[in-house]
Every structure is written in structure tokens, then in C-alpha cells.
Amino acid sequence: MTAAPADLLIDHPTVADGAALWRMAKESGKLDLNSSYSYLLWCRDFAGTSAVARGADGEPVGFLTGYLRPGRPETLLVWQVAVDAAQRGRGLAARLLDGVTARVMAEHGVTSVETTITPGNTASERLFTSFAARHGAAVEREVLFDREQFPDGPHDPEVLYRIGPLHHPSH
Template sequence: MPDAISVERPAVADGAALWRLAKDSGTLDVNSSYSYLLWCRDFAATSAVARGADGEPVGFVTGYVRPDRPRTLLVWQVAVDAGHRGKGLAARLLDALTARVAAERGLTAVETTITPGNTASERLFTSYAARHNAPVEREVLFGTEQFPDGPHDPEVLYRIGPLALPSA
């Protein structure tokens, strides 16, 4: 991982770049550009952006703390620019974000959803669990039939925890 990459909270000014990274990923469900602006404003504390030497975003992870489980971080999306893939940046982003959230709020679990066949995401989150010596539970959260806008693969919930991260 090049030292020139920094990981920090996103700012509203990063919203357009996050939208482009999601769009260019080729695998993510791309939300409206407006939603990425809101995400960078309202969920910056539970999201992270990786910046290249020029300060431009080259990756991100967005997440939020579940209202009914305030020590659980739901990771919404992870994207890395094509030129920076395969260098461990997604893992670095995820580790940095969960360490920050643990220090600021306490954290006992990480959740995400992954569609079957998304090998990169499966590897990212199972390797995260292994690095943190945490079990992984999987179950279908939303079945194909629940999506109203046409064919959609099921979303499988990955619940990683309990985690033993340093907390506040």
C-alpha cells in the first residue's frame, strides 16, 4: 500500500467523486448523485475516503450505525478506483473505519450485504473477520422477490462479530 494514500472522513465536496467511483466499479448498485452528497454530510462519521497523493478520492467505504443496534456498523458500499485495486486498499479502508468507529462509539459487530457471486466482497469481509478473529454468520436478508424494480440477486447479510476492537 503506497504511503501516499491517506484515509479520512469524507466531506461533502467528495460526494461527486464517490458517485463516480461507485458508477465505475461495475458491480455496485449506483445511487443518485444527491445521495452521495447527503451521505458525505450526514454519515461522514461512519464512512471513510482514501485519497491519493493529489488529494483526490481513490476509494471509499460508506456505512452507518444501526439505530436498533448502536454497536453495529452496517457497511453500505465499498469501492476502489480501478488503478488502485489489488493493493489492499479496501481492507485498509475497512480496518481504518472500524477502528475509528470503535474508538468513538464502541463497536461489537460489522454487517454488510453481498450478492451471491461477488467474490471480491466475500473475500474482503471474510478476511476482515479472520484478521479480527471474529465469526461470520450469513443469512438471506432480502430475497429476489422483495425487489420491486426488476430482477435483483438476493442480498445475503454477513454479520461479523463479536469483535474485540479497542473502544472508547
């Protein structure tokens, strides 16, 4: 667990947090909502590469889900980041991203971060470009999945942001 804004705590998610993560994703209005089952599974299987921010009552008020890419285990792929509406504007998403990245750098030797962002999602674009600037890392962008690749109707393209190389603090 690490410190966040004074009244928040950054922690690993547990299965008991899955429903709250699903609700935050749903209420974000920006994220693709996955099945509730997937959030429960994520909290079980990828807790080590994910985080929740907890309020004073211990309930999640923000989360970041991520995983190490199987073919590129030095890369953390950030899947989703959401912050409860009442907590926005406090830098919580950046703290979640910095905290998870520092953890997986220390534990797994991660040297790059990837995420996908749909065009026009300025909050996510700012979050990840400012992360790169804070860490002195380059940002490469390319379309990962184009709109016609999605089988379930209209979907904006997903642009891959590749951020790195990241350097361990001791280097």
C-alpha cells in the first residue's frame, strides 16, 4: 500500500473490489464496459499489475488495471484507468499509473508502458503523455486496431501509445 492524496490509500485489488471496478468503468462514460465477470477475474489474476485507490471507508474510488504482455514481459499494458467522479481533478489517475509502474519496474524489470486510447479521449491522452514527460520517456503512437476490425458495430480506432524506455531509479 502507498500514500495517495491525504485521505486515500493505493492498494492491490481483491476479488471483493470487482463489482466496484465494474461500476466505476460503467459510470465513466469513456471506457468500454467489460462483463462484471471479467472485473472479478482481473482482480483475482492480475492484482499484482493493477491497483485500487481506497477512500477512508476502504471502498475503491479509483482503479488501474494492467498486465505484463506475454510476448513482451518487459512491457506493462495498462488496460483501464477510472476515477470516481467525486475524486477527479486530484491527480489520482497519475498516482495510480506512477505507483503501478514503479511496482512492476521493481518486481519485474518493466522498461515500457503501453496503452490504447481512442482519438478524442483527451483526459487519457494527457494522462499518458504527462506520464512520459515525468519519466523522460519517448511516446510512439500507431493505430493498433482500426474501426473495421471491431465485429460489434461502430468503434473508434484504438491508438497504441508505447512509452519508453523507462529507467529504474537506481540507474
